[in-house]
Amino acid sequence: EVTFNVAALVGDVQYGETLATSAQIEITETGNYMIIADIATTMRAYVVEAPGTGGDAGGDEGGLTEVDTFEELVDAMQHGGEIRLIGDIDMGANEFDLNGGVEITLDLNGYNITATSNYPFDIYDAKLTVVGEGSIKTTGYDVFYLNNSSSVLIVEGGSFEADEAAVYASEGKATLNGGIYHDPVLSFASDLTITGGAYSTDPSEYLAEGCVAELDEESGYYVVTEKTTSDEGGDEPETPDVTELGENQWRIV
Numbered sequence: 411e412v413t414f415n416v417a418a419l420v421g422d423v424q425y426g427e428t429l430a431t432s433a434q435i436e437i438t439e440t441g442n443y444m445i446i447a448d449i450a451t452t453m454r455a456y457v458v459e460a461p462g463t464g465g466d467a468g469g470d471e472g473g474l475t476e477v478d479t480f481e482e483l484v485d486a487m488q489h490g491g492e493i494r495l496i497g498d499i500d501m502g503a504n505e506f507d508l509n510g511g512v513e514i515t516l517d518l519n520g521y522n523i524t525a526t527s528n529y530p531f532d533i534y535d536a537k538l539t540v541v542g543e544g545s546i547k548t549t550g551y552d553v554f555y556l557n558n559s560s561s562v563l564i565v566e567g568g569s570f571e572a573d574e575a576a577v578y579a580s581e582g583k584a585t586l587n588g589g590i591y592h593d594p595v596l597s598f599a600s601d602l603t604i605t606g607g608a609y610s611t612d613p614s615e616y617l618a619e620g621c622v623a624e625l626d627e628e629s630g631y632y633v634v635t636e637k638t639t640s641d642e643g644g645d646e647p648e649t650p651d652v653t654e655l656g657e658n659q660w661r662i663v
Contacts, residue, residue, distance in 0.1 A: 478521075480504070487514060494519050495544065501525040508536035511560075518544025518568050529555040533582065537562035540589070545569035556582040556600055565589045565607070577602070586616075590631070608633045 475486040478497025486493045487506055494517040505527045508514070514536070521544045523530070528550035531538060535558055540546075545568060546553050552575045554563055561582025570576040571592040577584055579600035586595065589607045597616060604616045604623075608631040614623045623632040 490514050495521040498522045501530055503527045505529050505532055507532045509534045511535055513537045515539045518542040520544050533561040533563055534558045535560040539564040540568050541566040543567055547571045549573060552578040556584060558582055604634055606634050
């Protein structure tokens with residue numbers, strides 16, 4: 411058995427967990443990280459910190475790091491700080507288990523992240539802020555999964571699509587100030603607040619005080635804006651247009 415610092419994962423693995431390895435494992439080195447696949451039993455793949463590296467690849471800790479490959483994104487996520495996409499990234503079946511109090515600002519910068527995993531961004535003990543145009547799409551359950559009281563998600567922009575929910579918050583705090591959500595946003599024991607964005611389902615139960623959700627007849631999406639004095643009488647408030655950019659991508663104009 412060998413203990414790895416798990417950076418991204420497929421399967422139920424936590425940071426620092428001891429992984430039982432078989433005689434049939436496949437190791438692929440990617441800079442300061444290795445991808446380990448147990449081909450004898452579970453067929454699960456783990457992206458782990460290579461021994462002796464300390465994970466010191468990529469940009470300065472807490473600074474700006476530009477990435478256009480999955481391996482670079484893995485490394486940047488470990489350091490925290492601002493991460494800016496400069497190309498589309500396919501995560502495959504990997505998941506980011508964000509832990510250790512890391513704080514990340516992810517600038518989509520007009521590019522797209524695709525995945526097939528159930529929870530591409532599993533926020534446990536971390537703060538993730540998503541800004542910029544671009545998209546994150548998975549064929550799995552949810553794009554963002556908050557499952558701890560220390561989970562924090564802030565979304566300022568982007569387009570999000572999953573099989574079940576764009577945001578699934580069972581605990582923690584999520585603030586959605588913008589973005590396009592092609593699937594429901596769900597909250598149970600979490601603090602979920604919506605101040606802006608466009609939603610495929612009515613988000614009214616999560617609206618911040620002073621905000622309204624109005625159905626845009628052309629797109630079929632609910633657009634959230636601040637309530638104006640005209641909402642209480644007089645002229646109707648101007649509703650932003652939701653303009654189609656392409657497949658599963660929208661922008662509020």
